[in-house]
Amino acid sequence: MDHATPAPAQPTTGPPLARERIVDVAYGLFARRGIRGVGVDEIIARSGVAKATFYRHFRSKDELAIAFLERRDRLWTTDAVVAEARRRGGGGESALLAIFDVFDEWFHREDFEACSFINVLVEMGPGHPLGRASIEYLARIRTHLAVLAREAGLRDPEGFARSWHILMKGSIVSATEGDPTAARLARQMAVWLIESHRAPPAP
Missing domain, CATH: 1.10.10.60 (Homeodomain-like)
Incomplete structure (x- = not known):
């Protein structure tokens, strides 16, 4: 990948x-x-x-930057992360965990460049049109995660997606700080998060 x-x-x-x-x-x-x-x-x-x-x-350059974010969403979020995680994990819990396997490989690349949506949001601020666009694309990631959570039968898929996304973003920041093992640590915490959202067995 x-x-x-x-x-x-x-x-x-x-x-x-x-x-x-x-x-x-x-x-x-x-x-x-x-x-x-x-x-x-x-x-x-x-x-x-x-x-x-x-x-x-x-x-303007801002209009071009919007096209960049749109392409980044397609190439990075949809193709490189979600589709690849589904290919490796199949669906549900396995696909969710495979996201961090994908990240682990990404973090070890010499050309690792972090998450452009986070970068642009921090650079431009949430009040700037590019910052707002980045927030919208980050929300789309949570939508993908909620779909996987529903497929896995987890409770509160939207709440789960928010927590899972925090793990994803935190691992990216840690990798940017220089820790290439961040995805493996996040994956361990991700297992605990899945366990806490599993639906109780039927009586």
């Missing part, structure tokens, strides 16, 4: 692909350096498009 930032698309002269080239380049830059650390001129230069072409597709 590959959590690495996708390589930018090869330059092409086809106008329909200009937007994708811009998003490809911005994806890698924003994921590694944040939003404020990347300028529009650099994105334009690396994309190989004219300034007029850039602004034809994106009215």
Whole structure:
């Protein structure tokens, strides 16, 4: 499984692909350096498009950053984490625990870049449009977790998803601090959380 930032698309002269080239380049830059650390001129230069072409597709850097977050949700949340956890665990409790197996591999990668939604939220603040968008994408993660909790027959799936998400986010922060074993520790706590939410046996 590959959590690495996708390589930018090869330059092409086809106008329909200009937007994708811009998003490809911005994806890698924003994921590694944040939003404020990347300028529009650099994105334009690396994309190989004219300034007029850039602004034809994106009215501002913030609008491009929204496209970045949308792609991050699809590539990271949906494909790299949820779909991969389901592939490994099948569903229910096993899929939930497999999330931390996926994280463990991710945390040991040299190109580990943490969670862009958390990064952008901290960088821009919850009152900024990008901060609000990040909050919405983080909420989507909890929706996926609640679905897995229901499949596992756990009590209070929404409450469980909130607690599980805290473990996920905490392990990411710990890995960012320099602890590559954080996912394994979080997985141990995750087992206890599952046990506390199992429905009691029928009388």
